[in-house]
Amino acid sequence: MDIEISFAEAMLRRGAGLLQAAGAGEAGADAASDPFEFLARLLATAAATDAPLVVLSEGGHPGLFDEAARRAAEPVTARVAHLAATRQDERAAMYEFDGSGPLTGNRIVAALLRPEARADLLDVYVAVGRLRGGAAQLTVAPALLRFDAAALARTLDLIGGAAGKSPNAATAALAHAAAVLPMPGHAEGGMPAALLGLYWHALTLAAVRAGRGGLASMAVQGSA
Secondary structure (H helix, E strand, C coil): CCCCCCHHHHHHHHHHHHHHHHHCCCCCCCHHHCHHHHHHHHHHHHHHHCCCCEEEECCCCHHHHHHHHHHHCCCHHHHHHHHHCCCCCCCEEEEEEECCHHHCCCEEEEEEECCCCCCCEEEEEEEEEEEECCEEEEEECCEEEEEEHHHHHHHHHHHCCHHHHCHHHHHHHHHHHEEEEECCCCCCCCCCHHHHHHHHHHHHHHHHHHHCCCCCCCCCCCCC
16 A cells, blocks of 8 residues: 655655656656656755755645635735735745645645745746556646736836726736746646636745745644
8 A cells, every 4th residue: 555645745756756767867758848747857856956845735734725715715906915925935835735616636736936036036836636556647737827026016016006996907917927838748828717726826825924924933733
């Protein structure tokens, strides 16, 4: 029987195996073009070179996930200012939680990586999948959302109170601060609404955590 592991850990194990194979000259030709393998290797590299890689789960940090869920249910006009305050001190952080709605039955891993030293610029990757025999399998092809919280804050300053009153203004401000980029092996085109919502949920989690002072004030519960 397989030892029970999380979806995030299975992804990291897969990435570590791919890195080891690459180091031994055994990497397959398609590894760089497979979205899941690309993401798994990226996360494993972050864990190896920018440790510690912070991993937070809903089981271990229920208060964080509960507050993020409450904010996610608010109108975009109420959420936009919180998103502009998103910050991440670490090079990489991962959030793992259960899918809901059309994604019920899946596990979600949202990985936020800083491409630069700036705490307000984040690359957001979302993996949607399941564990099969201890291995992670994706059920939705991933993509990359690059989010610039500082750019959002500047836009909000320019338009004044409009973003707090007009959903169209708030949505336009968010669109100006974010760009969805296909990952290797991912065709350009529309993104499922459920997946796009997960990107904003990941940033909401980061904003809630930043408002709580990062990890210092967050006691881990359970085995997470």
